[in-house]
Amino acid sequence: MRKPDGKIVLLGDMNVGKTSLLQRYMERRFPDTVSTVGGAFYLKQWRSFNISIWDTAGREQFHGLGSLYCRGAAAIILTYDVNHPQSLFELEDRFLGLTETANNDCLFAIVGNKVDLTMERDTEGGEKEGPASGKVGSCVSTKVPKQVQPEDAVALYRKILKYKMLDEREMPAAEQMCFETSAKTGHNVDLLFETLFDLVVPMITRQRAEESDQIVDIASCKTPKQTRSGCCA
Ligand SMILES: Nc1nc2c(ncn2[C@@H]2O[C@H](COP(=O)(O)OP(=O)(O)OP(=O)(O)O)[C@@H](O)[C@H]2O)c(=O)[nH]1
Ligand SMILES: [Mg+2]
DSSP states (O other), rough: OOOOOOEEEEEEETSSHHHHHHHHHHHSSSSOOOOOOOOEEEEEEEEEEEEEEEEEEESSSGGGHHHHHHHOEEEEEEEEEEOOOHHHHIIIIIGGGGGGSTTTTTTEEEEEEEEEEEEEOOSOOOOOOOTTTTTTTTOOOOOEEEEEHHHHHHHHHHHHHTTTOOOOGGOOHHHHEEEEEETTTOTTHHHHHHHHHHHHHHHHHHHHHHHHOOOGGGSSSOOOOOOOOOOOO
């Protein structure tokens, strides 16, 4: 198997839908999942590049493994559940610290999943039923007002850049890197992964160019003229 050219890692609390997002993207379906143990990865070919996408366990007992999975990551997807504010707080409290092992120029995406369970906000700031809502003709809606707003995710993104001492002007804009998704309906799932692939590919190309600059071409190096040694000239 060819070595992956770049690595993307999904992090976030248990049950937020990391495995479901990855399966929706890679397998185009929304199967039943079981809580992840350790981690697992998929390989995605994007143009001529091989990108590994790592799914990690959100359960506390596997927390120590997180920084191992993040080692050398080009991008990290910090995932929360739009219906559980605690899952957004956990990203800052528990998961951000795991990303120290990622590349220095690692990109961050903040992803609020399970948006299919929520009502959309209307223009007056009230709530209205989302397009993929309940059944037609049904008077009972199971949808709830969204608990975490996109602005909260944008604020976290900006905080992360500050924490990592990254210049906001040199990084992708918060609006480009904060997503609301549904692994169930597929809403924004392709957009999320493919935005990241398109951002990661130039980083890989740049890294390769830097590496090849550092390679010394031994054959072209001139060796000093050899002299015969001896006691009599
Ligand atoms: N309605 C809805 N349910 C979802 C969505 N994504 C995931 N789920 C459900 O949420 C539960 C947890 O999903 P997982 O993908 O296993 O969550 P996880 O983040 O991988 O959890 P861990 O592996 O324990 O860290 C499952 O019952 C999924 O079917 C979504 O977008 N909408
Ligand atoms: Mg999982």
